[in-house]
Amino acid sequence: MSGRKAARSNTKDLRMRERLAQEAARLIAEEGIKDFQLAKQKAALRLHAPQTHNLPRNHEIQAALQEYQRLFKADTQPRRLRRLREIGREAMAFLHDFEPRLVGAVLDGTADEFSEITLHLFTDTVEELTLFLLNQGIPFEQVGQRLTMPNGDCVEVPGYRLMMQEAPVLLLVFDHKGLRQAPRCPTTGKPTERFSLSKVEELLRLED
DSSP: OOHHHHHHHHHHHHHHHHHHHHHHHHHHHHHOOOOHHHHHHHHHHHTTOTTOSOOOOHHHHHHHHHHHHHHHSTTTHHHHHHHHHHHHHHHHHHTGGGOOEEETHHHHTOOOTTOOEEEEEEOSOHHHHHHHHHHTTOOOEEEEEEEEOTTSOEEEEEEEEEEETTEEEEEEEEOGGGGSOOOBOTTTSSBOOOBOHHHHHHHHHHHO
16 A cells, blocks of 8 residues: 555554544433444444444544533533532542442542532441441442453442432542542543542632
8 A cells, every 4th residue: 555545544544533422422422322332333334334443442432422411412511510529529438337438420520410429438348338238228220340350350349329319420449549540541541540538529629
């Protein structure tokens, strides 16, 4: 292939990659798809490129999602994000004995009407949290989530899904060693960013 043809091919590939990232972001924002891989596959189908191997990386979709929200959700998304952060702060205060940390879309700023508040909690035994929720009379559903740890191992982390002030909350439970070993972020592959209650309060003050 000549240099000129190769350049045209690369430009075409780049444009398709950008279109796929934008369509995946739109699906996440408008249809509530939260699995980036599923969003990529659906985007490829929508753009009639189901066999493409030129799929965007998760961080490209994240950037496209932020841009989509800025362009099309500026009148609603910031208010929803603020409300979820406020509820997250209250949930963290309520669960202070479990050293809660805020993670995910509510922390990174991409949360919307489809998002849940995700907290990492730390305790010697999962049963401690179970008893706490039962004693507080809080209905919950026990769930699990597969996460990739810093050493590359995939583990099933126990969790609880519940409602607080009409907002969905996901509690993922780690032992105390997990405070120093954050799982990998599915978007960046780096350790998941976590905010303590004091840092969430500071974040909210900066938004005032």
